Amino acid sequence: MLIVFIRYKVLFTDESKFNLHGSDGKMFVLRKPNAEFNYQNTKATVKHGRGSVIDWGCMSSAGVSNLHFIDGKMDKFGYLYILKENVKQSAEKLSIVNDFAFY
Numbered sequence: 001m002l003i004v005f006i007r008y009k010v011l012f013t014d015e016s017k018f019n020l021h022g023s024d025g026k027m028f029v030l031r032k033p034n035a036e037f038n039y040q041n042t043k044a045t046v047k048h049g050r051g052s053v054i055d056w057g058c059m060s061s062a063g064v065s066n067l068h069f070i071d072g073k074m075d076k077f078g079y080l081y082i083l084k085e086n087v088k089q090s091a092e093k094l095s096i097v098n099d100f101a102f103y
Contacts, residue, residue: 065090
């Protein structure tokens with residue numbers, strides 16, 4: 001009986017946004033009536049400081065590789081630039097350069 005183990009060479013990529021100060025969505029607090037200003041029902045805020053960071057990264061079964069921080073808004077030209085600069089380099093770093101599926 002011959003057992004063959006096949007190692008799939010797949011490179012996954014994704015972008016993520018991280019807020020520097022809290023969430024950019026609505027927040028809800030469950031509280032009793034007329035208790036909206038009690039300390040446990042309030043949350044500190046940062047005025048004019050609601051920034052965020054967007055990054056692009058990739059990983060495979062061999063590990064993680066390049067992390068690229070994105071400045072400003074992303075368009076198709078920016079995305080293609082990131083892929084051209086990072087995908088081949090990451091595949092080489094993870095030793096899957098000659099034969100991998102890109103997701």
